[in-house]
Amino acid sequence: MSQQTSRQRAEKRKQAQRERILSAAQTCFMESGFHAASMATIADTAGVSAGLIYRYFENKNAIILAIIDRQLAVLRRRIRELHSTEYLANRIIDYFDEEEPEEEGAMSLVLFLEISAQAARDPQISRALARYDDAVRSELADWLQRSPEQGGYGLDAAVAPLRAFLLLSIIVGLKMHGARDPDVDRAKLRKELERILQALV
Amino acid sequence: MSQQTSRQRAEKRKQAQRERILSAAQTCFMESGFHAASMATIADTAGVSAGLIYRYFENKNAIILAIIDRQLAVLRRRIRELHSTEYLANRIIDYFDEEEPEEEGAMSLVLFLEISAQAARDPQISRALARYDDAVRSELADWLQRSPEQGGYGLDAAVAPLRAFLLLSIIVGLKMHGARDPDVDRAKLRKELERILQALV
Amino acid sequence: MSQQTSRQRAEKRKQAQRERILSAAQTCFMESGFHAASMATIADTAGVSAGLIYRYFENKNAIILAIIDRQLAVLRRRIRELHSTEYLANRIIDYFDEEEPEEEGAMSLVLFLEISAQAARDPQISRALARYDDAVRSELADWLQRSPEQGGYGLDAAVAPLRAFLLLSIIVGLKMHGARDPDVDRAKLRKELERILQALV
Amino acid sequence: MSQQTSRQRAEKRKQAQRERILSAAQTCFMESGFHAASMATIADTAGVSAGLIYRYFENKNAIILAIIDRQLAVLRRRIRELHSTEYLANRIIDYFDEEEPEEEGAMSLVLFLEISAQAARDPQISRALARYDDAVRSELADWLQRSPEQGGYGLDAAVAPLRAFLLLSIIVGLKMHGARDPDVDRAKLRKELERILQALV
DNA sequence: CATGAATGAGGATTCATTCAT
DNA sequence: GATGAATGAATCCTCATTCAT
Numbered sequence: 104m105s106q107q108t109s110r111q112r113a114e115k116r117k118q119a120q121r122e123r124i125l126s127a128a129q130t131c132f133m134e135s136g137f138h139a140a141s142m143a144t145i146a147d148t149a150g151v152s153a154g155l156i157y158r159y160f161e162n163k164n165a166i167i168l169a170i171i172d173r174q175l176a177v178l179r180r181r182i183r184e185l186h187s188t189e190y191l192a193n194r195i196i197d198y199f200d201e202e203e204p205e206e207e208g209a210m211s212l213v214l215f216l217e218i219s220a221q222a223a224r225d226p227q228i229s230r231a232l233a234r235y236d237d238a239v240r241s242e243l244a245d246w247l248q249r250s251p252e253q254g255g256y257g258l259d260a261a262v263a264p265l266r267a268f269l270l271l272s273i274i275v276g277l278k279m280h281g282a283r284d285p286d287v288d289r290a291k292l293r294k295e296l297e298r299i300l301q302a303l304v
Numbered sequence: 305m306s307q308q309t310s311r312q313r314a315e316k317r318k319q320a321q322r323e324r325i326l327s328a329a330q331t332c333f334m335e336s337g338f339h340a341a342s343m344a345t346i347a348d349t350a351g352v353s354a355g356l357i358y359r360y361f362e363n364k365n366a367i368i369l370a371i372i373d374r375q376l377a378v379l380r381r382r383i384r385e386l387h388s389t390e391y392l393a394n395r396i397i398d399y400f401d402e403e404e405p406e407e408e409g410a411m412s413l414v415l416f417l418e419i420s421a422q423a424a425r426d427p428q429i430s431r432a433l434a435r436y437d438d439a440v441r442s443e444l445a446d447w448l449q450r451s452p453e454q455g456g457y458g459l460d461a462a463v464a465p466l467r468a469f470l471l472l473s474i475i476v477g478l479k480m481h482g483a484r485d486p487d488v489d490r491a492k493l494r495k496e497l498e499r500i501l502q503a504l505v
Numbered sequence: 506m507s508q509q510t511s512r513q514r515a516e517k518r519k520q521a522q523r524e525r526i527l528s529a530a531q532t533c534f535m536e537s538g539f540h541a542a543s544m545a546t547i548a549d550t551a552g553v554s555a556g557l558i559y560r561y562f563e564n565k566n567a568i569i570l571a572i573i574d575r576q577l578a579v580l581r582r583r584i585r586e587l588h589s590t591e592y593l594a595n596r597i598i599d600y601f602d603e604e605e606p607e608e609e610g611a612m613s614l615v616l617f618l619e620i621s622a623q624a625a626r627d628p629q630i631s632r633a634l635a636r637y638d639d640a641v642r643s644e645l646a647d648w649l650q651r652s653p654e655q656g657g658y659g660l661d662a663a664v665a666p667l668r669a670f671l672l673l674s675i676i677v678g679l680k681m682h683g684a685r686d687p688d689v690d691r692a693k694l695r696k697e698l699e700r701i702l703q704a705l706v
Numbered sequence: 707m708s709q710q711t712s713r714q715r716a717e718k719r720k721q722a723q724r725e726r727i728l729s730a731a732q733t734c735f736m737e738s739g740f741h742a743a744s745m746a747t748i749a750d751t752a753g754v755s756a757g758l759i760y761r762y763f764e765n766k767n768a769i770i771l772a773i774i775d776r777q778l779a780v781l782r783r784r785i786r787e788l789h790s791t792e793y794l795a796n797r798i799i800d801y802f803d804e805e806e807p808e809e810e811g812a813m814s815l816v817l818f819l820e821i822s823a824q825a826a827r828d829p830q831i832s833r834a835l836a837r838y839d840d841a842v843r844s845e846l847a848d849w850l851q852r853s854p855e856q857g858g859y860g861l862d863a864a865v866a867p868l869r870a871f872l873l874l875s876i877i878v879g880l881k882m883h884g885a886r887d888p889d890v891d892r893a894k895l896r897k898e899l900e901r902i903l904q905a906l907v
Numbered sequence: 908c909a910t911g912a913a914t915g916a917g918g919a920t921t922c923a924t925t926c927a928t
Numbered sequence: 929g930a931t932g933a934a935t936g937a938a939t940c941c942t943c944a945t946t947c948a949t
Contacts, residue, residue, distance in 0.1 A: 109928085113932090120933090136421060138339035142919060152935045154921075163919065216421035219480065220337060223414040229484075236484055265496050268481075268488060276477020279420065280469075284437060287469060295466050295504075302503040303496075314908095343944060353910045355946075364944065538823060540741040544923055554931045556925080565923065618823035621882065622739060625816040638887060667898050670883075670890060678879020681822065682871075685839055689871060697868050697906075704905040705898075712949085716911090723912090745940060755914045760941065 121159050124149045125173065128166045133213050137167050137221060171218050171228060175235040177210040182239050182274070191304070192296040196289060199277040212278060236271075243267035247304060256304045266303050273299070322360050325350045326374065329367045334412050338368050338422065372419050372429060376436040378411045383440050383475070392505070393497040397490060400478040413483050437472075444468035448505060457505045467504050474500070523561050526551045527575065530568045535613050539569050539623065573620050573630060577637040579612045584641050584676070593706070594698040598691060601679040614684050638673075645669035649706060658706045668705050675701070724762050727752045728776065731769045736816050740770050740824060774821050774831060778838040780813040785842050785877070794907070795899040799892060802880040815881060839874075846870035850907060859907045869906050876902070 127149030131140035142163055146153040160166045185194045222229040244267040249255025258266060281287070328350030332341035343364055347354040361367045382399065423430040445468040450456025459467060482488070529551030533542035544565055548555040562568045583600065624631040646669040651657025660668060683689070730752030734743035745766055749756040763769045788797045825832040847870040852858025861869060884890070 116933090133424075135425065136339065138337065141917080143917090153919085154936065155934055157920070158933070213421055213424040216417050216424070220414060220417035220421055222484075223417070224335070224337065233484055236481075240485075262492075262496070265488065265492055268485075268493075269478075269496055269500065272477035272481040273474055274477070275481045276473035276475070277470075279480060280437075280473040280476045284434065284441075284469075287466065291463075291466055292469075295463070295470055298503045299470065299500055302499045342942080344942095347911095354944090355911065356909055358945070359908080536827070538741065538827065540739065543921080545921095548932095555923090556932065557930055559924070560929075615823060615826040618819050618826070622816055622819035622823055625736075625819070626738065635887065638883075642887075664894075664898070667890065667894055670887075670895075671880075671898055671902065674879035674883040675876055676879070677883045678875035678877070679872075681882060682839075682875040682878045685825075685836055686843075686871075689868065693865075693868055694871075697865070697872055700905045701872065701902055704901045719912090744938080746938090756940090757915065757942075758913055761912070766940070 117159075120151070120155075124151065124156055124159055125166070125169055129170050129173075129211070129214070132167070132170060132217065133211050137217055167221075168227070168231070170214065171231055174210060174214050174218060175231065178215070179235060179239050179242075181210055182271070183242060185274075192293050192300055195274055195277060195296060196293055198274065199281045200289070216279070240264065240267050240271060243270060258304065270300075270303055273303075318360075321352070321356075325352065325357055325360055326367070326370055330371055330374070330412070330415070333368070333371060333418065334414050337414075338418055368422075369428070369432070371415070372422075372432055375411060375415050375419060376432065379416070380436060380440050380443075382411055383472070384443060393494050393501055396475055396478060396497060397494055399475065400482045401490070413479060417480070441465065441468050441472060444471060459505065471501075471504055474504075519561075522553070522557075526553065526558055526561055527568070527571055531572055531575070531613075531616070534569070534572060534619065535615050538615075539619055569623075570629070570633070572616070573623075573633055576612060576616050576620060577633065580617070581637060581641050581644075583612055584673070585644060594695050594702055597676055597679060597698060598695055600676065601683045602691070614680060618681070642666065642669050642673060645672060660706065672702075672705055675705075720762075723754070723758075727754065727759055727762055728769070728772055732773050732776075732814070732817070735770070735773060735820065736814050740820055770824075771830070771834070773817070774834055777813060777817050777821065778834065781818065782838060782842050782845075784813055785874070786845060788877075795896050795903055798877055798880060798899060799896055801877065802884045803892070819882070843867065843870050843874060846873060861907065873903075873906055876906075 124145070128140070128145045131145045131148055134140070135144070142156060143153050145166070146156055149156070156166075160169065181198060185191060185198075218228065218232065222232045241264075244263040246254075247256050247258040247263045247266055247270075248260055250257050325346070329341070329346045332346045332349055335341070336345075343357060344354050346367070347357055350357075357367075361370065385395070419429065419433065423433045442465075445464040447455075448457050448459040448464045448467055448471075449461055451458050526547070530542070530547045533547045533550055536542070537546075544558060545555050547568070548558055551558075558568075562571065586596070620630065620634065624634045643666075646665040648656075649658050649660040649665045649668055649672075650662055652659050727748070731743070731748045734748045734751055737743070738747070745759060746756050748769070749759055752759075759769075763772065784801060788794060788801075821831065821835065825835045844867075847866040849857075850859050850861040850866045850869055850873075851863055853860050
């Protein structure tokens with residue numbers, strides 16, 4: 104039993120190290136981009152040696168893919184949290200208002216841009232992005248089709264997917280475009296957004 | 305006068321060379337990204353020597369900045385072309401539908417992503433992007449405020465800027481998000497888009 | 506006495522571990538060469554941890570030297586087995602015909618080449634090789650000098666060393682050169698070899 | 707015409723550089739082996755920067771292959787020079803007697819060992835070695851079959867290839883084995899060698 | 908003006924070796 | 929004894945930039 108425990112401890116430590124490296128990588132990628140962030144810098148940031156990273160990840164690309172997975176998961180979770188009619192506009196605004204998060208586990212706009220740009224070149228990343236996109240869209244579509252009693256909007260199955268697509272586009276657009284100029288009146292924006300959303304849902 | 309002419313000819317040639325290099329750079333940047341595209345490849349693509357590039361641009365970063373300028377100008381021109389009520393939805397759809405253009409002088413999504421990602425890190429690029437954004441937005445706002453007789457929508461000055469902001473966000477979002485899944489029914493999308501736009505303009 | 510026995514058991518186990526490691530190293534060296542075989546791979550092959558190897562060998566070079574010793578001993582044993590007139594040609598052919606042996610304790614051509622190449626650079630290895638060579642040669646010379654009744658050829662002491670040298674050269678040459686093209690008629694080769702050997706012994 | 711000349715000069719210089727690098731590489735490979743010789747050392751030895759090497763060779767392996775080609779060509783030329791009855795024994799002895807040559811373009815035993823060892827692992831090298839071996843063997847066989855008036859030995863076509871094989875094996879064996887112990891009486895060795903060769907040719 | 912050879916700093920990756928557990 | 933995580937030096941290779949021609 105003591106051996107079992109020690110093995111578990113080792114496993115836990117292994118996971119912790121992986122996370123340390125992943126977090127450091129995320130920080131570096133956000134600061135410099137996938138390509139410009141060097142393994143040495145990531146190692147420094149993680150407080151480990153450069154060589155050690157290769158015990159946890161096959162190569163730099165594996166780290167990038169892991170970060171992408173993580174980011175897409177976060178993004179998906181965030182989108183999922185939007186499921187609530189009255190607050191939809193607020194939520195979207197909150198979302199697009201968010202500061203670039205230093206803490207791990209949060210979605211980063213810069214990373215999303217980096218990922219999208221990379222997806223145009225790397226088919227593996229492209230596929231990951233497409234998979235995530237499909238999942239998020241169908242979740243949104245399901246939600247829009249649910250009856251109001253179930254927290255949905257009772258949309259017709261014929262239009263729901265398209266509306267989900269547009270909704271996502273608007274969210275993405277606000278996030279991308281809005282991040283650049285934050286002096287927009289939030290209250291007014293919410294009102295305008297609500298008008299648009301009413302045309303959608 | 306003959307000397308004058310030859311000087312002009314030289315100037316013209318210089319401009320032509322600059323353009324050649326810039327176009328080659330754009331092609332390479334679209335294919336590989338700012339970082340991964342090497343000066344050697346750009347030189348090859350432009351059909352000039354690597355050394356010659358440094359007669360026209362101080363360094364690689366100067367090329368990147370020039371490309372960014374050019375791309376933002378194109379983007380602005382494209383947005384400007386949207387000024388026409390009845391076709392607004394169509395135009396937006398056409399725009400988001402566009403293939404990644406090989407020809408120079410066209411806006412590239414990949415480049416836009418690359419630029420946006422870079423802007424999060426390089427303040428110089430960030431400023432350029434902000435400047436462009438302001439310009440485009442105020443143009444759009446002006447247009448929305450114009451009377452219908454003048455081809456506008458007669459929007460109130462109090463809401464026009466915000467609507468312009470949202471309009472741009474939608475366009476950007478469609479472009480970014482839509483590029484990933486092209487099997488969306490165009491006709492239906494246009495209808496839905498029109499409904500949203502009616503809430504906006 | 507029980508302690509004595511346990512100490513002996515421990516010693517035996519130690520020897521067994523050493524052998525395990527050595528065999529694994531030999532396998533790896535044959536597959537990848539001295540330089541390209543990594544300690545990690547050797548450890549894996551031996552089924553021990555990388556760190557443990559350093560309890561049995563000071564460093565990688567010590568392993569290489571141990572392997573070289575072992576291989577030279579094997580080689581010497583093989584040459585010794587040739588001592589029998591009528592079969593000499595057959596034996597040599599058998600020898601040069603041998604497959605590269607996976608089993609430990611057998612001589613490997615690849616290793617011999619590796620060792621010889623290394624000897625040209627490392628004086629320690631060079632000396633080991635020279636020592637072995639001297640020993641084998643004088644054994645061969647002794648044998649050649651023995652009377653036919655004693656199983657020898659009764660060669661004169663004046664020519665025996667030189668003939669031993671030539672005999673070894675032929676064996677080495679056949680081994681090295683022959684290994685590359687195995688479609689040679691064995692029966693004919695034996696006949697030719699016998700003619701040559703008659704000129705030698 | 708002046709341009710033509712300058713282009714030729716450039717071509718010549720390019721060849722010269724290639725040779726410089728190749729020679730430096732050969733020196734380093736002889737001193738340290740293919741694997742242990744680093745690109746940095748080769749660059750230093752050649753008196754160029756490390757990066758420059760990659761303008762002349764795709765990678766380190768390409769250098770190794772070039773060296774192998776060169777060495778095999780030299781070896782073949784050397785074997786070809788043996789074509790003369792009365793001096794055959796002398797020539798072989800001279801050959802096996804040769805110092806390890808520092809000058810480029812000469813065959814090196816160490817390199818030959820390195821090549822042979824590498825051939826057991828790298829199929830590309832193995833093929834190169836086999837090709838060369840075939841060529842040398844058939845040249846030797848042709849020569850042995852020529853009439854004495856034509857400088858040959860008039861051997862029967864049925865035995866010539868096998869004799870060529872044995873002759874080469876003896877040469878290789880003497881070279882490899884003999885290189886390790888040079889205090890052998892040359893005069894006596896020649897005599898003995900002649901006896902063997904008479905059994906062969 | 909134009910070339911492209913040359914540089915050298917920097918990047919990803921590997922691996923012998925050590926050491927806390 | 930035994931492990932395997934951790935180190936960091938060394939290696940191959942790339943690429944922006946310079947400069948003699």
